[in-house]
Amino acid sequence: MKKVIYPGTFDPVTFGHIDIVERASDLFDEVVVTVAKNPSKTCMFSVDERTLMLKESLKHLPNVTADSFDGLVVDHAKAIGALGIIRGLRAVSDFEYEFQMALMNRKLNGELTTIFLMPHEKYTYLNSTIIRNLAQFKGDVTDFVPEVVLEFLKKKSGK
Numbered sequence: 001m002k003k004v005i006y007p008g009t010f011d012p013v014t015f016g017h018i019d020i021v022e023r024a025s026d027l028f029d030e031v032v033v034t035v036a037k038n039p040s041k042t043c044m045f046s047v048d049e050r051t052l053m054l055k056e057s058l059k060h061l062p063n064v065t066a067d068s069f070d071g072l073v074v075d076h077a078k079a080i081g082a083l084g085i086i087r088g089l090r091a092v093s094d095f096e097y098e099f100q101m102a103l104m105n106r107k108l109n110g111e112l113t114t115i116f117l118m119p120h121e122k123y124t125y126l127n128s129t130i131i132r133n134l135a136q137f138k139g140d141v142t143d144f145v146p147e148v149v150l151e152f153l154k155k156k157s158g159k
Contacts (some may be wrong), residue, residue, distance in 0.1 A: 003030040004115065005068075005077045006086040009048050010035055011043040012149045013057050014131055016123035020088040023117050025061045032080055033058060035068040044132050056148040073145060074109040084113040090124045 006024060010017060010033075017033075023080040024031045035050045045053070047068045054066035077085060085105060087098050102114035119126075126144055134141050135153040142150065 001029045003032065003082045004028045004084040004086050005073070005080065005082040006031060006033045007036050007073045007076070008033075009038055009041055009043065009128065010054055011041070011045055011128050012050065012131060012145060012152065014126050014128060014145050014149075015143075016088070016090070016126040017117045018057055018146070019119040019123055020076050020086065021058060021064055022061065023119075024086045026066050028051040028084075030061060031061075031064045031086070032082065033064060034073075034076060035064045035066070035116050036073070037070040038057050039066065045152060048101065049152060053146075053148050053152060072108065074105050074112055077112055078109060083111070086115050086117060089116050089118050090127070095098070105111075 004024060006021060008017065020078045021031060021033055033054050035047050035054065035114050036129065037047055043050070051066055051068050058066060071112055073085060085102075087102070089095060089098060098114075102116075105112060105114060118124075131144055131153075138157065141153065145153070
């Protein structure tokens with residue numbers, strides 16, 4: 001059984017994230033999408049809210065689960081028996097940071113492989129920060145996030 005982990009902040013999950021998960025679910029037996037507790041980021045949604053949005057957004061994929069973790073990705077991957085870490089690359093600008101992280105993760109756990117996947121080109125400009133900013137200014141994010149995320153965004157913005 002080939003299991004991989006797709007870690008991220010997912011604040012909130014977008015169709016770009018979901019595209020990466022769908023691609024990974026076609027390639028691997030099991031994909032665990034895991035919400036990272038990142039102390040250096042200020043998030044709009046709690047870990048529980050982000051995990052719930054992921055579970056709802058990914059329920060159409062039978063080999064995908066969602067969870068959360070606190071600590072190093074490599075430790076969580078080892079704890080759940082993952083052989084690899086999925087990372088999305090939207091543009092060349094993502095590569096340098098992701099490459100450094102992949103090398104560090106390899107140094108921390110040489111048994112884990114980082115797998116880079118690119119989303120469909122229609123999602124290459126999309127990220128959670130853009131969605132949060134657009135939603136805070138009452139912009140329409142309908143084309144970028146699942147219905148469950150729209151509902152959470154409406155509650156946060158008081159719409």
